Amino acid sequence: MNNFSRSALGLALTSLCVTSALAATKKPEPKPAAPQTAAPAAGPASAEIELVHTLGADKGAQLQKLVDRYNAKTTGPKIVIQDRPWSAGTLPHLMILGERDQQAFLSGPTRYRPVHQVMKDAGIKMETLRAPAMMTPTPLDAANRLNALPVGLATPVMFYNKQAFKEAGLDTENAPPTWQALQGALGKLVAAGQSCPYTTAQPAWVLVENTSAWHNEPVVVESKKSTALAINGMLEVKHVAMLSSWVKARYLHLFGRDDEAVEHFAKGECAVLTAASSEWPTLKRQAGFEVGVAPLPYHEEYYGAPQNTLADGPAMWVGAGKKAADYRAVAQFIDYWLTAESQVEWQRNAGYLPLNRAGLLASESRLLAADLNNIHIAVKQLTNKPVTAISKPSRYPQRAAVRRIIDEELESVWEDRKPSKLALDTAVSRSRALD
CATH class of the missing domain: 3.40.190.10 (Periplasmic binding protein-like II)
Structure with missing residues (x-):
């Protein structure tokens, strides 16, 4: 397990299947439609996009590093992080919610706009691992599309x-x-x-x-x-x-x-x-x-x-009721999160599993092997048998x-x-x- 082997890890993740959220796929069995939110309001983008989390100090510091890199590159709205409960104030644009927060968040009126819809509306192709069978189904809708981005998967x-x-x-x-x-x-x-x-x-x-x-x-x-x-x-x-x-x-x-x-x-x-x-x-x-x-x-x-x-952990949800221009900014941030560079750094710094092939392949450098032993072992466990x-x-x-x-x-x-x-x-x- 000390050598980051392309064949071992690549074959292990083959069963997870890479797909695009916008690409044509085999149609699932008819299921109830996902909850719909109102059409986004018009108007200029906000100056800031609020992202809240309760990941704790260490993981929060790693999230800040990712956000700082994004803010240094973007010419649009800046991402601003707050370590607070999602319910303590105005509904944020983005929320990284763990198991205990998600139940309350998903109860009552629909408070989120599905991630797959945000990316589609922005015209940004979102390549992620198709939801694997061993992943908790909470971030998924009835058609197995991503309602939220599972940024904190672990086992x-x-x-x-x-x-x-x-x-x-x-x-x-x-x-x-x-x-x-x-x-x-x-x-x-x-x-x-x-x-x-x-x-x-x-x-x-x-x-x-x-x-x-x-x-x-x-x-x-x-x-x-x-x-x-x-x-x-x-x-x-x-x-x-x-x-x-x-x-x-x-x-x-x-x-x-x-x-x-x-x-x-x-x-x-x-x-x-x-x-x-x-x-x-x-x-x-x-x-x-x-x-x-x-x-x-x-x-x-x-x-x-x-x-x-089983793979479980915090997911990033997009708040409902925001402006269309804000959603475009959110989509650009998600797109940045899914780049190979960001995926590798998130794995190394926060320890969470990769979300797409770019993150998987980019992390195969032998120079990173010692930093990603947990990823090796986690993937091997998750895919040990079908x-x-x-x-x-x-x-x-x-x-x-x-x-x-x-x-x-x-x-x-x-x-x-x-x-x-x-x-x-x-x-x-x-x-x-x-x-």
């Missing part, structure tokens, strides 16, 4: 402290590939004096949703009448029970439902972290030790594993109420209030009562 991987591994007598270049092997490594880390051998960010997303997909096990069950969780199968029950034993043995430490664990790992408090692949450049900047990156572990006794993980009807992503677990149920039931296991089977059965039962 969970494993990071580890190479110095801690060395002190424990572990291989610093080859991390444990399976959960069973990781357990042995955690024991050695404890013996070497590690007080926090392993932690994880976003437990529901990493330890349940992606672990299920990684083993071709369902996360949801869907019917014409309802959708509910299906996370109480043998794999999930055994996996959560194993993790519960790690909590009791002090192998696994939990710090919260979001990305709190990343900070603890970066400070050197924990030796192993499972988190989004996009954390790689941030960790390299913030950690005072050499960080290794490896695939998400799998259970080797499960036939066919590993299967594929996505199945079972291993594909669903919007359902992203619902705030559903994610809260999973988190609460996992915490009941960590706190030894319920055994894993009862907790996961309860999560499934509670999800059925939502609708």
